[in-house]
Amino acid sequence: ADMGVHLADVHIACMGIEKLIPRRNDLGVFLRLLARSATGQAITNYTSHFRGPEKGKQIHLILVDNGRTEQLGREKFRNSLKCIRCGACMNTCPIYRRSGGFSYQSTVPGPIGSILSPGLDLKKYSSLPFASTLCGSCTDVCPVKINIHEQLYEWRQEITKxxxxxxxxxxxxxxxxxxxxxxxYRISGILMRKLIKNLPDSLIYNPWNVWGKGRKLPETPQESFRNWYLNHRKNEQ
Known part of the structure; x- marks a missing residue:
């Protein structure tokens, strides 16, 4: 990476406007915060610093907006711009831990992507805020204290309206x-268990069922948890 930068006569770098930090002294805090939240390391393996071009060369820094100013104007969602892209929310999320980061076709993966993407295209990413249990684990681990699960809930309200x-x-x-x-509840549970067992796979996994293309339903249990618990309690007594 460094060689590619030094050999080029023109160095062009792009960054989001929200990645600016107040002072150079704050950089060390963010570097340690990012590595520890992402992989548990004390600090990143290497960091490159560029102050200015060599004689006869050029450095251009492009500050990208791409919807960030609009997100900043949304009072309920502006806090999402504090993200440092550590991935802690994705690592702890019970949904994304199993489905993978890019399973929902969003550029920014994980719970944070589920609150950033609808701000760019509400129609295209309208399903993302609903792909969550709202358990709050993402908010708990976020190093910059973004209220992710609350924003997911707020986006659900906006999308429904x-x-x-x-x-x-x-x-x-x-x-x-x-x-x-x-x-x-008990009767519907019995009926659904019998119905799912007897349904042919072609009715569940077909071109019209987008959800079923990359996923499979878990095996249907023989009995409900309530019946299982009562039977085991009888055996213990």
Whole structure:
């Protein structure tokens, strides 16, 4: 990397406007913070510093906006620009730990990408804020204290307002009714276990089911956790 920079007559570097730091003294803090949050190292293996071009050569620094100013103007989401790209939120996320960083086709992976990407294209990345359990683990490990899970929730509200899904609203009302009734919940559990077992794979994994292209449903349990618990309790007694 350094050789490529020194050999070139013209060095052109691009950086986001949010990567500027107040003082040179702050650089050491960020370098240690980044490495420890990303891989647990005390500091990065190497860091390059460029102060100015050699005689007869040029250095050009391009500050990229690309939607950052617009994100800064969103009071609920401006805190996301503090990200230092350490990846701690992705490492701890129960969803991204299993699916991989780039499984949802976003340039910036992980939970932080799920709150940055909708700001660039709400329609294209409308599913990202919903690919989360809102457990808050990402917020807990974030070294720069970004309230990631709260912003995920806020984006869900914004996306639902912009693109109301009546079929989903109906299904949520149906699910709410089932969850409110213990009897309805148990009966629906029995019916669904039998239904999924007898469904042919072609009905679940087909070109119309985008979710099923790279994923597979877990094996259906023989009984519910409640029945399993009651049976084991009887055996213990």
């Amino acid at each position: 912009a693109n109301p899904n009546h079929a989903e609203s109906l299904s949520m009302k149906l699910a709410s009714g089932i969850f409110k009734s213990p009897l309805a």
